[in-house]
Amino acid sequence: xxxxxxxxxxxxxxxxxxxxxxxxxxxxxxxxxxxxxxxxxxxxxxxxxxxxxxxxxxxxxxxxxxxxxxxxxxxxxxxxxxxxxxxxxxxxxxxxxxxxxxxxxxxxxxxxxxxxxxxxxxxxxxxxxxxxxxxxxxxxxxxxxxxxxxxxxxxxxxxxxxxxxxxxxxxxxxxxxxxxxxxxxxxxxxxxxxxxxxxxxxxxxxxxxxxxxxxxxxxxxxxxxxxxxxxxxxxxxxxxxxxxxxxxxxxxxxxxxxxxxxxxxxxxxxxxxxxxxxxxxxxxxxxxxxxxxxxxxxxxxxxxxxxxxxxxxxxxxxxxxxxxxxxxxxxxxxxxxxxxxxxxxxxxxxxxxxxxxxxxxxxxxxxx
Amino acid sequence: xxxxxxxxxxxxxxxxxxxxxxxxxxxxxxxxxxxxxxxxxxxxxxxxxxxxxxxxxxxxxxxxxxxxxxxxxxxxxxxxxxxxxxxxxxxxxxxxxxxxxxxxxxxxxxxxxxxxxxxxxxxxxxxxxxxxxxxxxxxxxxxxxxxxxxxxxxxxxxxxxxxxxxxxxxxxxxxxxxxxxxxxxxxxxxxxxxxxxxxxxxxxxxxxxxxxxxxxxxxxxxxxxxxxxxxxxxxxxxxxxxxxxxxxxxxxxxxxxxxxxxxxxxxxxxxxxxxxxxxxxxxxxxxxxxxxxxxxxxxxxxxxxxxxxxxxxxxxxxxxxxxxxxxxxxxxxxxxxxxxxxxxxxxxxxxxxxxxxxxxxxxxxxxx
Numbered sequence: 027x028x029x030x031x032x033x034x035x036x037x038x039x040x041x042x043x044x045x046x047x048x049x050x051x052x053x054x055x056x057x058x059x060x061x062x063x064x065x066x067x068x069x070x071x072x073x074x075x076x077x078x079x080x081x082x083x084x085x086x087x088x089x090x091x092x093x094x095x096x097x098x099x100x101x102x103x104x105x106x107x108x109x110x111x112x113x114x115x116x117x118x119x120x121x122x123x124x125x126x127x128x129x130x131x132x133x134x135x136x137x138x139x140x141x142x143x144x145x146x147x148x149x150x151x152x153x154x155x156x157x158x159x160x161x162x163x164x165x166x167x168x169x170x171x172x173x174x175x176x177x178x179x180x181x182x183x184x185x186x187x188x189x190x191x192x193x194x195x196x197x198x199x200x201x202x203x204x205x206x207x208x209x210x211x212x213x214x215x216x217x218x219x220x221x222x223x224x225x226x227x228x229x230x231x232x233x234x235x236x237x238x239x240x241x242x243x244x245x246x247x248x249x250x251x252x253x254x255x256x257x258x259x260x261x262x263x264x265x266x267x268x269x270x271x272x273x274x275x276x277x278x279x280x281x282x283x284x285x286x287x288x289x290x291x292x293x294x295x296x297x298x299x300x301x302x303x304x305x306x307x308x309x310x311x312x313x314x315x316x317x318x319x320x321x322x323x324x325x326x327x328x329x330x331x332x333x334x335x336x337x338x339x340x341x342x343x344x345x346x347x348x349x350x351x352x353x354x355x356x357x358x359x360x361x362x363x364x365x366x367x368x369x370x371x372x373x374x375x376x377x378x379x380x381x382x383x384x385x386x387x388x389x390x391x392x393x394x
Numbered sequence: 395x396x397x398x399x400x401x402x403x404x405x406x407x408x409x410x411x412x413x414x415x416x417x418x419x420x421x422x423x424x425x426x427x428x429x430x431x432x433x434x435x436x437x438x439x440x441x442x443x444x445x446x447x448x449x450x451x452x453x454x455x456x457x458x459x460x461x462x463x464x465x466x467x468x469x470x471x472x473x474x475x476x477x478x479x480x481x482x483x484x485x486x487x488x489x490x491x492x493x494x495x496x497x498x499x500x501x502x503x504x505x506x507x508x509x510x511x512x513x514x515x516x517x518x519x520x521x522x523x524x525x526x527x528x529x530x531x532x533x534x535x536x537x538x539x540x541x542x543x544x545x546x547x548x549x550x551x552x553x554x555x556x557x558x559x560x561x562x563x564x565x566x567x568x569x570x571x572x573x574x575x576x577x578x579x580x581x582x583x584x585x586x587x588x589x590x591x592x593x594x595x596x597x598x599x600x601x602x603x604x605x606x607x608x609x610x611x612x613x614x615x616x617x618x619x620x621x622x623x624x625x626x627x628x629x630x631x632x633x634x635x636x637x638x639x640x641x642x643x644x645x646x647x648x649x650x651x652x653x654x655x656x657x658x659x660x661x662x663x664x665x666x667x668x669x670x671x672x673x674x675x676x677x678x679x680x681x682x683x684x685x686x687x688x689x690x691x692x693x694x695x696x697x698x699x700x701x702x703x704x705x706x707x708x709x710x711x712x713x714x715x716x717x718x719x720x721x722x723x724x725x726x727x728x729x730x731x732x733x734x735x736x737x738x739x740x741x742x743x744x745x746x747x748x749x750x751x752x753x754x755x756x757x758x759x760x761x762x
Contacts, residue, residue, distance in 0.1 A: 061722055104476050108541075115543035120720040143511075145718045146538060146549045147629075170514060173476075175483035181514045182550065261515075350513045352488040354429055 028242075030249050032165060033257040037185045041165060041249050043242065047192040048078040048153065055086055057151055057188040062123035063088045064114060066137040068097040071129045071155050074198055079128055079153065091117045095133070100287035102132045102171050104180065110140040121145040124187070130156035130203070131163035131291060135181070138169030142184035152186040156199060157207020158292045160191045161214075161248035162270075166256040172286055176348040177278040183261055191249070193242055201328065206292025208233060208327040209273075209299070211244050214251040216299060216320065217269045220366030222247050227319070230326045265370040268351055272360040272368050273298030276333070279345035283337045289330075296329035304389050305382040306362040309374055316365050332387050339383035343376075396610075398617050400533060401625040405553045409533060409617050411610065415560040416446040416521070423454055425519055425556040430491035431456045432482060434505040436465040439497045439523050442566055447496055447521065459485045463501070468655035470500045470539050472548065478508040489513040492555070498524035498571070499531035499659060503549070506537030510552035520554040524567060525575020526660045528559045529582075529616035530638075534624040540654055544716040545646040551629055559617070561610055569696065574660025576601060576695040577641075577667070579612050582619040584667060584688065585637045588734030590615050595687070598694040633738040636719055640728040640736050641666030644701070647713035651705045657698075664697035672757050673750040674730040677742055684733050700755050707751035711744075 027044030039057075047053050063083055067076055072094050083090045093113040095106055114123070127137035127150060134152050141150035154164035170181015196204065211233075215223030225247075226233070232240045252270070259266040276298030280289055303320040306312045324331050333342075351358040351370065358372045359379075382389070395412030407425075415421050431451055435444055440462045451458045461481040463474055482491070495505035495518060502520050509518035522532035538549015564572070579601075583591030593615075594601070600608045620638070627635040644666030648657055671688045674680045692699050701710075719726040719738065726740045727747075750757070 104472060108472050111541055111548055112543065115541055115547060115716060118715060118723075120723070121718050122721055143538075143548050143550060145547060146536065146551055168514065170511075173479055173483055175480065179483060179513060180479055180511050182511060183514055347486060348483060350489050353490055355486075355488070 028246055030246065030253055032185070032253045034185060034260055039186060039188050041189040041191060041253065043191040043193065043246055043249065045192065045194045047190045048075060048195075049082050051082055051086060053188065053190050054082060054151070058083075058088065058124050060122050060124040060149065061089055062117075062119050063090050063126055064117070064119060064123060065090065065092045065126045065128055066095070066110060066133060066140070067092065067128040068095045068133055070097040071133070075128060075155065075195060079126065091119070095136070098287045099132055099172070099281070099291065100285070102136055102286065103173075104171055107136055107140055107143075107171055110136065111144060114140075114144055119144075121148060123148050125150040126153060127151070127164075128153045128155065129159075130154065131159040134159050134164050135169050135178075136171060138167070138184045138186065139171060139181050142169055142182035147184075149187050150184070152189040154189065154191060155195045156203050157196055157245075158203070158210050161207060161245055162210040162252060164189050164191075165249055165252045167260065176345075177282055177286070178350070179348070191245060193238065193245065196236065196241065202290055202293070204236070205234075205328040206290040206296075209292035209296040209324070209329050211248050212323055212327065213270070213272050213295065213299060214248050216362065216365060217272050217360070217368035218255075218366060219247070219251055222251070223366055227323055230323060234326070234328060268370050269360055269368040271351065272362070273300075273302050275346050275349045275351065275359055276301040276342075278349065279342050280333060280337065282345050283341055284334060293330050296324050296327075297331055297333050300324060300331045300389060301333065301382050302360060303362055304385060305359070305374065305379060308378050308381060309361065311361060311363050312365070316362075319365065332389060335386055339380050342383045343380075396614055398614065398621055400553070400621045402553060402628055407554060407556050409557040409559060409621065411559040411561065411614055411617065413560065413562045415558045416443060416563075417450050419450055419454060421556065421558050422450060422519070426451075426456065426492050428490050428492040428517065429457055430485075430487050431458050431494055432485070432487060432491060433458065433460045433494045433496055434463070434478060434501060434508070435460065435496040436463045436501055438465040439501070443496060443523065443563060447494065459487070463504070466655040467500055467540070467649070467659065468653065470504055470654065471541075472539055475504055475508055475511075475539055478504065479512060482512055487512075489516060491516050493518040494521060495519070495532075496521045496523065497527070498522065499527040502527050502532050503537050503546075504539060506535070506552045506554065507539060507549050510537055510550035515552075517555050518552070520557040522557065522559060523563045524571050525564055525613075526571070526578050529575060529613055530578040530620060532557050532559075533617055533620045535628070545650055545654070546718070547716070559613060561606065561613065564604065564609065570658055570661070572604070573602075573696040574658040574664075577660035577664040577692070577697055579616050580691055580695065581638070581640050581663065581667065582616050584730065584733060585640050585728070585736035586623075586734060587615070587619055590619070591734055595691055598691060602694070602696060636738050637728055637736040639719065640730070641668075641670050643714050643717045643719065643727055644669040644710075646717065647710050648701060648705065650713050651709055652702060657702075661698050664692045664695075665699055665701050668692060668699045668757060669701065669750055670728060671730055672753060673727070673742065673747060676746050676749055677729065679729060679731050680733070684730075687733065700757060703754055707748050710751045711748075
């Protein structure tokens, strides 16, 4: 088991990475000081792993209750957060309770947000069960839900007390979910870690084949990158943390336009990253060869790289305008100065952005 | 104009108390650094004061939008918070916007909670328009909404950037609302300020007659008490801040049982405070004469002091069990060691509490 630390003063917490952590009491007990524990999971994950977590906690004489939600991004809304509150109140959970998120990014984001708001704040522990959640969403305290008019528009910064990354649970992940996680792994290479990017290019086939050793390495390096960024800019007060959103403004527009849950978040981010690379090329930052490297790696990871043809450039722009990075009415995007160096910019002609939005199958393909 | 300060390090903020503050730009401008301002109000207050605030802000070239809710505690729920988010998104409000709460406690609590959660946090300014909100709920950062199973169960700690207590707006307050505010004023005397309690007993008739000089004094002393407590225990991490909840556990049960909005919060708290005094007497802390003083002052302030006969002791206990002060399954109540000295206790026989809950019209009346 490896242990990384997210350094946030009194809100610091460990990330444990290893096999079969769900039954290791020392990953839970020091961090769950409450008596009442509510495990929040979904209908896909609960049959697979709920019992394991439940037994570990029951053996420590916690009072353990569960709340199982339907599986999917389309349920990441305020109504389903209210459902968590109802269960907590029906079970008479007090302010000294804790929530345990057992699931992917949706379960983690919702459980964290519920923990932030229940009785004005109770603690929570993350057990991410998808690759995407393990390398990204479970670390850093961004929690929340979608609004019909925009993704992740409602939420809170709420740090977990610990994150348990159990690599054994990835065996049950389907191919699309697994590839979606690789998108966020690749992101760290693109925004701030060129050696990692090169390592990924070398090992992408092994990663796609779910080689356990490579996977542990990829997860640890991703989490370390995430932890470093979060420690330096917890509340996204400057642009540092915003760099983690490479491809996300494009991606969120795809997710919102297609209906939440149709494209997986990681799939939309993958295509969004290629769009960001395409725009970075049009603006003179990247070479054609750079864009091609990005595309090749994403394709090798079995990720989509062509935005849906049903989304017009106008719709894209409309949906991108509600992005959280918009400042003083001006759209700001994460772009690539070079591979491994991202930056936030509002300084681009809308006409150039429109070219990227209209590129369709030419996006990346033109560079072959 | 008087200025008090809530001392919370980088979250410190001023409380301005005076007449006709709504048109004083210096109360707004230094605290609203955003360009986009959303004024949240209700259908009772908006026709009276919205235009005044709007003009003050428009003259400073802010972009000003409004969101008007129905008036009443029964609308303080998650659905109506979602309504605020919808307006914010429809108007394309970004993360650098600010919300202005113009209304009573319900508007303030909801606007603050919306500000805490919109895009994971934007700033907000409080303009309380009821006496209760001016002396209590607008100061201290407790925000949130009710759940059908419990009052204020969902929320966040979110400090405003400034609080504008305009005493001129109290002229339009109806008698019940005004008396409800006096309940919270009296609370400060009971929990921590005996000289203020004596002052209130002397001046209660003048206060009921809305004497402007007495009122300004009562508000300032209440806000100072609130600011002192909040500065010492912002997140209710120890029992100090909990003392502000004298009468509230009983009161919340009344509000929940009767249906939100039937009893005003201050009315329920008034009756709840007499119940707390009654229990404190049964436990040997207060004398009969003390309880009588409490009752006389509440009655002089035109406040109800008899709990609804429709709420059985069992229902009371049931509803009190979901209180946020419950710790490790044990009900904790704010009691009075003496007049002017409150404390939190879990150390009382349930049978004695049951006597208080069953006392009905004998509550306080027995001591006449």
